[in-house]
Amino acid sequence: MKIAVPRETAEGEARVALTPQSAAQLIADGNQVLVEAGAGEGSFIGDDAYREAGASVVEDAEALYRDADMVLRTGRPSEAEVARLKSGQVLIGTLGPLSNPTLAQALAERGVTAISMDAIPRITRAQSMDSLSSQSTVAGYKAVVIAAERLPKFMPLLTTAAGTVRPARFLVFGAGVAGLMAIGTAKRLGAVVEAIDVRPVVKEQVQSLGGTFLEVEMTDEEKSQAETSGGYAREMSEDYKRRQAELIASRVGEADAVITTALIPGRPAPRLITEEMVKTMRPGSVIIDLAAEAGGNCELTEPGKEVVKHGVLIIGHTNLPATMPASATQMLSKNIQTLVKHLVPSGELVLNFDDEITRGATITHAGGVVHEATAKALGIEPAPVPRNAPETATEPPKKPAAASRPSAPGASG
Secondary structure, eight states, X not given: OEEEEOOOXXXXXXXXXXXXXXXXXXXXXXXEEEEETTTTGGGTOOHHHHHHTTOEEESOHHHHHHHOSEEEOSSOOOXXXXXXXXXXXXXXXXXXXXXXXXXXXXXXXTTOEEEEGGGSOOOGGGGGGOHHHHHHHHHHHHHHHHHHHHSSSOSSOEEETTEEEOOOEEEEEOOSHXXXXXXXXXXXXXXXXXXXXXXXXXXXXXXXXXXXXXXXXXXXXXXXXXXXXXXXXXXXXXXXXXXXXXXXXXXXXXXSEEEEOOOOTTXXXXXXXXXXXXXXXXXXXXXXXXXXXXXXXXXXXXXXXXEEETTEEEXXXXXXXXXXXXXXHHHHHHHHHHHHHHHOTTSSOEEOTTSHHHHHHEEEETTEEOOHHHHHHHTSOOOOOOOSSOEETTSOOOOOOOOOOOSSOOOOO
């Protein structure tokens, strides 16, 4: 299996899909690894490190794609990069098919087997492949570091000859991986931390990190509906949102820094902080909106920008992990390597669609969109996949089936 690692071209993307260490392990498994020259520069990895690991460094991107059986990326390919892919190739990356389903259709039309890191099911045996968690860890940590640097005050309580300095107060929305990392980091820096989440089950986790969990009164039915089977927060009823907004409004004005992480897969980020709430915050306060790429949890967030509104700095970075490329790449590379090992156990691709991981992460295959939620977002029926008989890379690629483009994509599930 020839595995290619191209240089990322998205603006601000400094990560690379494989470290030399991961490349060496894939090579030991019987694969060839081809790396585009300069692919690791953003993560402070030189071409010689890949050569020492046994990989081949390729100067020409066109040749890299042409010779590859599998292409590994950190994120989505551009239109030009999609055009380089050929029928029968396997593409692995964080493709975000629910937020950009037309990309899946384009990959299907090219006959590419697209496997998305963010579609890997959240099950125990897939934990080492869970790039959403690893990259959220980076984002949660970096959010607090940015807030600490941009706040005009100390983080910890200080008792000095000049008087007592009160600690900074943080409010964290969402107690998933990013939120919990933010809570723990802010506490280690001496801040007072409060957190809110629709899932009551995370209360103990918040408290174990030293945070105070803010609870919205919930009915038994709401408690049972707050979390999806995959562990994600679910969009709640309008009545719950009203009660949540009342609690939020009472706490936002007391916070020096607010970090929001609330996301619903395949949906715009829930709006939790209104302009009126921002007006209640003290001048110099900071909001770090980790949901900016999905529209933001704050009404005033501008994705990709830092803006000051009503004296409050609102930061809407859309790719915080890329701002810590050394650690982010180390973790992401291990996630990708583990997935490749699962799919290519001994130098040959095995697509067993009876396997929950393979079935859940595969977005397109043999000319069709096979991922149910992505197909639903496109308004089409998912293409069938072979069952009870693993496919291997030695089989000829199937001719892509014509897919009609819907006049209006439906809502994703």
